[in-house]
């Protein structure tokens with residue numbers, strides 16, 4: 001009688017890459033950052049804007065949304081409401097229609113109209129240049145305030161978004177569990193005059209090479225210094241071994257490759 005082989009649990013072929021357990025030395029971090037600076041010498045925000053007000057609105061809309069999508073949305077929005085006064089007088093429902101493609105559009109429409117009202121009523125129609133006032137605006141947290149302060153006003157601030165968080169960890173610049181902790185660590189490593197550019201180095205690197213599911217370490221200019229490179233290599237080797245032992249991989253619901261389950265004969 002044929003022996004029944006119980007099915008094995010599916011093995012994920014795309015497990016998350018663990019972050020390094022230790023920070024790199026200060027000297028090594030400086031070398032990593034210098035390479036990123038050389039790699040992205042003209043790094044600027046990808047968001048289209050022509051004033052602190054339009055930058056603020058674009059950054060609020062960019063939460064959980066790509067910059068490219070925001071850039072498709074804002075021209076019509078700013079054509080309809082070019083100033084804080086115009087947006088402050090808008091009906092939420094009209095703004096919702098214009099920002100619908102950005103996701104969370106009801107909340108975002110409400111936030112940008114209410115932020116415009118606060119700018120008009122409390123700040124004379126000008127986006128405030130200090131952190132406390134910025135962070136008191138609807139829809140504005142520390143990350144958004146840091147982007148506006150550094151990009152629109154040239155302040156030495158460092159904003160941490162999902163790309164910056166990931167790349168800073170992979171490079172061993174931080175062990176911080178929160179965006180604020182990552183910000184505090186990186187701020188200590190970057191000369192003050194370069195701080196407002198450092199955010200863009202890490203974002204561009206995260207988008208182009210140090211991607212979330214699988215970083216392209218073979219193309220990475222920082223590879224030789226990066227403590228994650230051996231981890232990624234090990235992961236890819238393990239994945240290849242599982243795949244060759246299991247035959248062609250199937251995809252799970254999220255699209256990640258999973259090993260075949262052994263079937264009962």
Ligand code: SF4
Pocket residue numbers: 170171209210211215216217220221222223224226227228229232
């Ligand atoms: S070597 Fe790999 S993990 Fe490290 S920064 Fe480059 S792409 Fe990211």
